[in-house]
Amino acid sequence: MFRRSLRLQWVAALGIAVAMPGLIATAATPQQATQTSLRIDTRDGNGRTQATLSMTVIGADGQPAAGSIAIQDRGKPLAGFVLDAAGRATATIDLAGGDHSLSAVYTGDPAHLASSSEVAPVVAVSGSTADFSVSVAPATVSLKQGQSGSAMVSVTPINAASLTAPMFVTISCSGLPDQSACTFTPENLEIPVGGTAAITSSLVIATQATSLAKAEPNLKRGAQPIALAVLLPGALVLSGIAFGARRRRLLSRLVLLGLVAFVSVLGTVACSPLYNYHNHGPPHNLPTPAGSYNVTIAAQSSNGVTATTHNTTIALTVTQ
Numbered sequence: 001m002f003r004r005s006l007r008l009q010w011v012a013a014l015g016i017a018v019a020m021p022g023l024i025a026t027a028a029t030p031q032q033a034t035q036t037s038l039r040i041d042t043r044d045g046n047g048r049t050q051a052t053l054s055m056t057v058i059g060a061d062g063q064p065a066a067g068s069i070a071i072q073d074r075g076k077p078l079a080g081f082v083l084d085a086a087g088r089a090t091a092t093i094d095l096a097g098g099d100h101s102l103s104a105v106y107t108g109d110p111a112h113l114a115s116s117s118e119v120a121p122v123v124a125v126s127g128s129t130a131d132f133s134v135s136v137a138p139a140t141v142s143l144k145q146g147q148s149g150s151a152m153v154s155v156t157p158i159n160a161a162s163l164t165a166p167m168f169v170t171i172s173c174s175g176l177p178d179q180s181a182c183t184f185t186p187e188n189l190e191i192p193v194g195g196t197a198a199i200t201s202s203l204v205i206a207t208q209a210t211s212l213a214k215a216e217p218n219l220k221r222g223a224q225p226i227a228l229a230v231l232l233p234g235a236l237v238l239s240g241i242a243f244g245a246r247r248r249r250l251l252s253r254l255v256l257l258g259l260v261a262f263v264s265v266l267g268t269v270a271c272s273p274l275y276n277y278h279n280h281g282p283p284h285n286l287p288t289p290a291g292s293y294n295v296t297i298a299a300q301s302s303n304g305v306t307a308t309t310h311n312t313t314i315a316l317t318v319t320q
Helices: 002-028 225-241 245-270 273-280
Strands: 034-045 048-059 068-073 076-082 088-095 098-106 120-124 131-137 140-144 148-158 167-174 180-185 188-191 199-207 291-302 307-319
Touching: 034 098, 034 120, 048 068, 048 098, 048 120, 068 088, 068 140, 068 307, 076 088, 076 291, 088 307, 131 167, 131 291, 131 307, 140 148, 140 199, 148 167, 148 188, 148 291, 167 180, 167 199, 188 199, 199 307
Parallel strands: 076 307, 140 307
Antiparallel strands: 034 048, 048 088, 068 076, 068 098, 076 131, 098 120, 131 148, 148 199, 167 188, 167 291, 180 199, 291 307
């Protein structure tokens, strides 16, 4: 009994010894506090104000932070951006006329806590022509491979009272990683004459996971392209032999023609992607590459003569 108790004590002590380094490592690496700064340079032109944003996030240890950062106007998300290796992001956005209170909000990562910059007031000029602004919420989206995420795109009319007919705005996206797609519902928005309320569209971003399933090739009986490629030159050669030994020159030409036909058929049939697809099936599905991406959302309207386009950005992070 004493030996059994001693053995259990040794096992418990061994388990604690194995687990302790991990517990110590976890306790020794808490999330660091961060400091987020925002600098804004504005430029007025054509009745609009463009704001160039310079954002920086630094950890308590003085090292740059990683992840995504969002720009908010009085707490409403406008756009999101991915921090570079130096913990910085630079972008230019259009501001609707009037007063704004902009701030940069860092969303944090496994090693860093979230933080916000000081609020920066900005006064944007107001034009007289009909226009619109575009924003997205949330401005940052994180997905695992194979997951889908949604956001809301808002198009807000500006000076819509000057319209003589409804304004139609088409929304699209660019900058997505491979093996991913975006859809908008609806894709086309209508700004009515005199409208002041924002019109929204639902954005869905879909990523793809690795698929181990492989479809079986759709083989058809009697479809033997390689056999035909072999029989055709053979038939030509036999036809040449039938002319007899006295016509060796013609026979050599036929042999050469047969070899050319053989190589041509193999090159265009047996080695083609379509042949491989029908006889070997499609390849495995590739996953959406893991990483961080700035996805641009463009809203465009045209009156038949000139087109007006305004962009916003959503920060997309894809993990395994």
